[in-house]
Amino acid sequence: MNYIIIIISAIFVNNIVLAKFLGVCPFIGVSNRVETAIGMTGAVTFVMVIATIVTYLLQHYILIPFGISFMQTITFILVIAALVQMVEIVLKKASPVLYQALGIFLPLITTNCAILGVAILAVQNDYNLIESVVFSIANAIGFGMALLLISGIREQLKLVDVPEPMKGVPIAFIVAGLLAMAFMGFTGIV
Amino acid sequence: MNRWKNFNKGIFRENAVFVLFLGLCPTLGVTTSVINGVGMGLATTFVLLMSNIVVTLVKNFIPDKVRIPSFIVIIASFVTIVELLMQAYLPGLFDELGLFIPLIVVNCLVLGRAEAFASKNTFVSSVVDGLGMGLGFTMALFFLGGVREILGSGSFLGFKFIPGDGILLFILAPGAFIALGYLIMIMNKINKKTA
Numbered sequence: 106m107n108y109i110i111i112i113i114s115a116i117f118v119n120n121i122v123l124a125k126f127l128g129v130c131p132f133i134g135v136s137n138r139v140e141t142a143i144g145m146t147g148a149v150t151f152v153m154v155i156a157t158i159v160t161y162l163l164q165h166y167i168l169i170p171f172g173i174s175f176m177q178t179i180t181f182i183l184v185i186a187a188l189v190q191m192v193e194i195v196l197k198k199a200s201p202v203l204y205q206a207l208g209i210f211l212p213l214i215t216t217n218c219a220i221l222g223v224a225i226l227a228v229q230n231d232y233n234l235i236e237s238v239v240f241s242i243a244n245a246i247g248f249g250m251a252l253l254l255i256s257g258i259r260e261q262l263k264l265v266d267v268p269e270p271m272k273g274v275p276i277a278f279i280v281a282g283l284l285a286m287a288f289m290g291f292t293g294i295v
Numbered sequence: 296m297n298r299w300k301n302f303n304k305g306i307f308r309e310n311a312v313f314v315l316f317l318g319l320c321p322t323l324g325v326t327t328s329v330i331n332g333v334g335m336g337l338a339t340t341f342v343l344l345m346s347n348i349v350v351t352l353v354k355n356f357i358p359d360k361v362r363i364p365s366f367i368v369i370i371a372s373f374v375t376i377v378e379l380l381m382q383a384y385l386p387g388l389f390d391e392l393g394l395f396i397p398l399i400v401v402n403c404l405v406l407g408r409a410e411a412f413a414s415k416n417t418f419v420s421s422v423v424d425g426l427g428m429g430l431g432f433t434m435a436l437f438f439l440g441g442v443r444e445i446l447g448s449g450s451f452l453g454f455k456f457i458p459g460d461g462i463l464l465f466i467l468a469p470g471a472f473i474a475l476g477y478l479i480m481i482m483n484k485i486n487k488k489t490a
Binding site for chain 2: 123124125126127128129130133134175176177178179182183186187215216217218220221222225226229270271274275276277278279281282283285286288289
């Protein structure tokens, strides 16, 4: 039951992009086409889950026992940067097809605040390892869903006559606002 | 390029939020009031300035291949300093900003300036660039925070001048997106006129 609450809360009620404002840069940056949005979602899911597991272990077996949890920010971001690099190298060798699909998105992920944000949130919420994994997967799904929704809408928007200064990013923000408003309807389920 | 142009490009022509679309997460996340927005802006300006200074000083000693991880460590150190200082001296603001303080590390603006400017330019111009970019970012947060606070709670800097509750929507998530969308539109219009 606990897991179901975590999942629903992360995907719908506290959607990582539309309610918590994490990962807004890729949300606006790569949502021009549905195809790139799918690629980005894949890469984010991959890195987010691995990063959450590794940072969980680091936090509970190194930072806390040695009393150096003020080093959290530095350690976590280094782990994520190293992970992204490693994932890139491994993917290149192991699965060239997947690398072709995700390759260009991987470097962008280091500075995606959703990854670091989820890692820190999982620690702050005192989740155990399994809960952390569930939490990170659910957040990745939430991120993917928001990204797919807005990229679908933005593809349609290209055919619409939008006032000149509104074209591109401003209208994307307003659409995102309307989406966020729709997502507010889920408040109170959990 | 003269100093003044270098300084004010961060505020207008290359404004981080309105033109380059960098650092959007804290922009949207903390601007429920003017104070929060400006607090976040100044914290980011400090990190940006200090990391620009350190990066420009050590740029010749860092091998090209490991420069991004090195920049991240430099930035993360200053973020930790800000985090600890704020926790000690401004606990109220620290609680309000919460998660977004450690997230200054992944603010693309900071890493972007280190990589694109400070690692290629002299000490003085890096300082000027850091200040300009930081103040431009703070200004954007000030405007967005102002709009959201006035519309959302009918007050400015905590002084209430409209009785009642205001439009709650602007304090919540959707209002952030919509207000920023309109602000970018206005900025587009202004930039087009001056260009």
